[in-house]
Amino acid sequence: MPADQIDSYIADLFLLAVVPCTTMVFAIAPVVGLLLGLSAITVPWDTLILSVVLYIVTPVVIAQL
Numbered sequence: 001m002p003a004d005q006i007d008s009y010i011a012d013l014f015l016l017a018v019v020p021c022t023t024m025v026f027a028i029a030p031v032v033g034l035l036l037g038l039s040a041i042t043v044p045w046d047t048l049i050l051s052v053v054l055y056i057v058t059p060v061v062i063a064q065l
Contacts, residue, residue, distance in 0.1 A: 011036055028052055 001009060014035045029048040036042070 028056070 014032055029045070029052050032048055033045060
């Protein structure tokens with residue numbers, strides 16, 4: 001794997017590890033931010049929040065309607 005892609009790979013691993021945990025659905029953004037911060041990989045908070053809104057909040061709202 002190219003050295004410039006290693007951080008993206010690690011970030012993807014964190015995201016894949018956190019997403020299936022349905023007991024912390026609305027804590028995904030802070031947990032991923034914390035884990036990535038501990039590994040010195042930066043992901044913009046607006047990207048994490050947008051992911052939560054698109055993949056969690058929107059489907060929940062649609063299901064309730």
